[in-house]
Amino acid sequence: MSIGYLALVLHAHLPFVRHPESDFVLEEEWLFEAITETYVPLITMFEGLKRDGVDFKLTMSMTPPLVSMLRDPLLQDRYDEHLSKLEELIEMEVERNEHNGHLRYLAEHYAEEFSHVREIWEKYDRDLIKAFKQYQDSNNLEIITCGATHGYLPLMKMYPEAVWAQVKVAVESYAEHFDRPPNGIWLPECAYYEGVERMLADAGLRYFLTDGHGILYARPRPRFGSYAPIYTETGVAAFGRDHESSQQVWSSQVGYPGAAEYREFYRDLGWDAEYEYIKPYVMPNGQRKNVGIKYHKITGKGLGLSDKDWYDPYWAREKAAEHAANFMFNRERQVEHLHGIMQRPPVIVSPYDAELFGHWWYEGPWFLDYLFRKTWFDQGTYEMTHLADYLRDNPTQQVAKPSQSSWGYKGFHEYWLNETNSWIYPHLHKAAERMIDLAKREPADDLEWRALNQAARELLLAQSSDWAFIMRTGTMVPYAVRRTRSHLSRFTKLWEDINEGKVDSGWLVKLEAIDNIFPNINYRVYRSL
Template sequence: MPGQFTLVLHSHLPWLANHGRWPVGEEWLYQSWAASYLPVFAMLRRLADDGLRDQFSLGITPVLAAQLDDPHCGASMYEWLADWQLRATEAAVDADPDRQALGQREYRAAADALAGFETHWRHGGSPQIRALAAAGVVEILGGPLAHPFAPLLNPRLRDFSLREGLADAHARWGYDPTGIWAPECAFAPGMETEYAAAGVGHFMVDGPTLHGDTALGRPVGDTDVVAFGRDLVVSYRVWSPKSGYPGHAAYRDFHTYDHATGLKPARVTGRTVASEDKKPYEPERVDAVIDRHVDDFVAQVRRRLIAESERQGRPALVVAAFDTELFGHWWHEGPVWLERVLRRLPEAGVQVGTLASAKRDGFVGEPVDLPASSWGSGKDWRVWNGPQVQHLVQLNAEVTDTALDTVDKLVGPGSVRSLVADQIVREALLTVSSDWPFMVSKDTAAAYAVDRAHKHAHATREICDAALSGRDARAATLAGNWACADNLFRGLDARRLRGGLR
């Protein structure tokens, strides 16, 4: 087969620790950890043990990495897994045979997850990530702190966020990512020079940003920074709301719960079937369906590689990109499908590699100038600056100005580190997270998102107000109290904000 296929997985959750549990909050982290991160990392260990290398590019945002290493999150995750097993026990002793089968199945799954967590995750996520990077089974992609929508961010804070995010990766993993997943695949002309200055060699954009011509990476502007585009023809084969694999009738339904235990008892049954009418999930029906979808995907990749290679007269690159949380959390059978795909593609003659290996092996075309873009609705910025989130756009601008002005007054040339200034920057970065406007625009826990944005904005403002009015002890107390909840990025040093873009 000509060319190379590259899978890119983007792993991200906003900072959830100490900000609610249910229905939105830490529960989101523990569900994703149990259903996605545990099985995906276990799969990668198996692939590494079999000597496989350069299987895909794995983006892990600094804010997610911080939660996977956080002692509170680790202890709470262990409790969540134990609670999962208790809830399964409750279902297993029910008189209803379907709930008995559900409980027994979930009890075994919880036991396996507990064993895997105790064995591999008890010291946090960083040892896992370091080991996978060292084995060469994946390329690890970094990113900016707290996942901001970079094009709308003050350039000074944008530069700081990116550089500190890369430094955070080095501190946690002893590894310097050469590629990043730009939050929301968002881009504004000129950002390529900032990437080059920070040492970023490649990043992801969505297919329409390259006008659908994603068969090669493209240097951006006058830099050597390469933009790789997501191939929508292949990617939408998996993750399409109308025809994607996870919607098959036999797969476990994400949205239907057994409300007594919180377990998921039903299969999709049909796309228009109401939750109360869905049939019980039957794992024995699934294996053959997974195999059919693996074969279909492999065939699609082959067809796309051949067509794109013929079109451009040279071996093509095909990049499929997804959220990691799709595999397991949203699509229960996803991790099994993913491992079978990765093992079957080479058997079908398809070369598998990473973004880094694609760049190294010459899957790069002529330079381009990229437009303002994202991978959101409309492939523009409307999700993050549309009319429904203008109040958050204004909030972000006000908080950023207040934070930068205050930090400039607190730290100067030769000054000692200020924990007050550090916490101001930390809260400002959490305020401008891209997750909050996304959740509002998509009406997914919008009230939680607005509350979180305003909570971090309030923290920023009250620390700034105390600091600027000379109430140093009060400012230190406020900063310390907020740090109890938002204790991420402890290496962040506000003094590095001085001087603007370098």
């Protein structure tokens, strides 16, 4: 009989990147890479577990921007083209390395992988949401929502209507795609501020996730720390991240993904191959980029990319099995220790970015597959659960007020508010004020109705925490700046046109075609609560 629970939570999110006005935008490949390397491997894992009788349990957030992009016909067509080029390139690689034993072995490995991706992609009619939904319907997967565009809620709390719009639009979008309301929400960046739980309750949500210190510093101090959820006074439960299990996977120093046997992310055929050979598969302007075919392993810490040895999927898979066994062993000991102290079953909540598994850590889906199987067949100390099942089976918990927190650097808000990105907030706040004012209007005609709804979309897209995050990391900064400015400028023009009573219908049509997220949005969501 088990004496505790392990709840794995994957946060599947990408910012809304869709550019029908351009033939090629590099940032659209964020989605294409995630489909190939993370989402299809996860679906493959689910299929294998069900086939072999493993009744797995997993919580997974799927954010509204990601769901919208996965179901967008334009992006589906573009992914088809992306995958076809990968298939074409790997066929050339198999032929090119005909007399190089190990490289041919690697090329054939990728050829088989891409062929399987194609099989899954077509099996579900290019609609991966359909695939994920079937595992929610079987109660193996608990899919939860997030902020409408992953807006950083604590930095807009002075405008409750803006926070409410992020929550309410997300809940409505979820119901449209999954045919049921969501039970829980991954607060964007796990960022909590006191009072947001009232809005979550009003939206019908039952629980949210925050970082461990959001629970540890709750008032009164939770008796069981972060190893049991707490109920807020609204009845919405809060789950806190477990530091120990998170560190084993996340840490750049001691985490599993840094093992020498694993694939090296930063060395790619797009940079290694002869230029004339790889030119048809890089950017249209001829600039090199990653193509997703990588032949080298991490090899050792501190080595330059030129010193990396050849990758071998066989030994990498063996290492993933070893790490899964180690993770399971550590959770068994952790559960035994905590149960002895708590005298009740602890729940260890282990949340990660979904894209870590497969994209950043190529072997991550293998690790998860082994972990689910080993947990099911090889131990009885704990059982895996998803968060909705846990609350159903353990309805009595302590009531407390969580502490303000996030899972960013230093645990609070400075990663999204600092010298690199602070300039955006006066503009976002002014736009929020204007949107709240616009929401008081009743449209004069259908054109104004559409303009009001588009203004709401533009504000939501400008509020995405991804843009402030990218500015802070220093990667792809021009794109993040351009996106923030473009959405704000589009919103401002709409605001001016609406107030002047002369909406530019031609321009609005173009805008609706480009920023087409939330087709059923109602701008009145910004009215006073």
